[in-house]
Amino acid sequence: MAGPVTQILCADEAGLAEAGRMLRAGQLVAFPTETVYGLGADAGNDRAVASIFDAKGRPRFNPLIVHLPDIEAVQALVEWSGVAQAVAEAFWPGPLTLVLPMRPEARISKLATAGLDTLAVRVPAAPVARDVLRAAGRPIAAPSANPSGKMSPTSAEHVVRGLGNRVAAVIDGGRCTVGVESTILGLAGRPTLLRPGGITEDALAEVLGRRPAARKGEAISAPGQLRSHYAPGARVRLNAAEWHAGEARLGFGDVESDLNLSPNGDLTEAAANLFEYLHRLDVENPDVIAISPIPHLGLGVAINDRLSRAAADR
Numbered sequence: 001m002a003g004p005v006t007q008i009l010c011a012d013e014a015g016l017a018e019a020g021r022m023l024r025a026g027q028l029v030a031f032p033t034e035t036v037y038g039l040g041a042d043a044g045n046d047r048a049v050a051s052i053f054d055a056k057g058r059p060r061f062n063p064l065i066v067h068l069p070d071i072e073a074v075q076a077l078v079e080w081s082g083v084a085q086a087v088a089e090a091f092w093p094g095p096l097t098l099v100l101p102m103r104p105e106a107r108i109s110k111l112a113t114a115g116l117d118t119l120a121v122r123v124p125a126a127p128v129a130r131d132v133l134r135a136a137g138r139p140i141a142a143p144s145a146n147p148s149g150k151m152s153p154t155s156a157e158h159v160v161r162g163l164g165n166r167v168a169a170v171i172d173g174g175r176c177t178v179g180v181e182s183t184i185l186g187l188a189g190r191p192t193l194l195r196p197g198g199i200t201e202d203a204l205a206e207v208l209g210r211r212p213a214a215r216k217g218e219a220i221s222a223p224g225q226l227r228s229h230y231a232p233g234a235r236v237r238l239n240a241a242e243w244h245a246g247e248a249r250l251g252f253g254d255v256e257s258d259l260n261l262s263p264n265g266d267l268t269e270a271a272a273n274l275f276e277y278l279h280r281l282d283v284e285n286p287d288v289i290a291i292s293p294i295p296h297l298g299l300g301v302a303i304n305d306r307l308s309r310a311a312a313d314r
């Protein structure tokens with residue numbers, strides 16, 4: 001599986017053209033989105049999609065999000081609806097993924113959907129991501145570009161550290177601005193929040209006219225939401241009101257700490273720093289990373305979701 005050394009590509013015309021060529025040839029290319037770096041492959045190419053699962057060590061029952069440059073490209077793949085149109089108009093391009101019934105004629109690898117008859121689709125906002133999608137000219141399946149169960153990558157360096165030469169190329173587009181994965185909204189039945197993320201539940205409720213239903217523990221709407229996930233090497237201690245000797249200290253708000261997600265208590269800033277700071281503390285190999293309480297509102301819901309999985313028993 002290990003190929004030659006990963007190429008680092010600049011997000012310039014030549015780099016993007018090369019990325020497009022590699023994706024069309026069935027290779028894996030990691031690229032930045034506004035949420036996290038994605039590990040991209042041609043969603044219509046079974047072998048390319050299979051290599052995503054191999055590179056990440058990802059269980060094959062866990063389906064992938066397909067990334068597209070605009071709403072029209074999405075509509076060619078899924079059964080569209082009025083609700084889909086309303087949320088897409090409000091939040092695309094951006095950190096929202098919609099799960100919709102797949103059109104029978106959509107040429108998407110069954111591996112990408114794990115055999116489901118629904119498809120997760122997203123139009124990302126990051127200019128580099130959009131450029132990559134246009135350069136590739138086809139739907140791109142992309143999970144976060146980290147080994148399965150480990151911390152998500154928000155820089156090209158994180159991708160190289162986690163996946164090494166299991167990816168043909170990484171486009172270096174600097175740090176991701178949102179820093180937590182997209183919110184996943186199920187629209188195959190009544191609107192259901194499948195994963196909290198970069199678009200808050202309040203923002204969704206405003207467009208939907210009511211709060212989306214909470215996810216139930218059904219087998220397949222919940223995949224990827226394994227209890228232990230996003231895990232650093234260190235153990236994680238949450239809601240640390242005080243620090244214990246020897247711990248790496250990740251603060252929030254007005255506390256003394258080794259790194260502070262947001263000294264002013266700004267949740268948007270905290271989300272953007274979350275994985276970068278966890279990666280930074282983790283390279284020091286502490287036994288424990290202790291983390292200040294994060295308010296459970298707005299983007300804090302997505303942050304706490306990731307942190308509770310990072311802290312779960314493995």
Ligand code: TXA
Nearest residue numbers: 035037038063064118119120143144181182221223224
């Ligand atoms: O922000 C993001 O969404 C990033 C960037 C790269 O776009 N991608 C990402 O992908 O987080 P991943 O593979 O780490 O998470 C995808 C999630 C998984 O929890 C998976 O189970 C769910 O999407 N998913 C995919 N297809 C689904 C479907 N048809 N029904 C329900 N859940 C689905």
Ligand code: MG
Nearest residue numbers: 143144152181
């Ligand atoms: Mg992931």
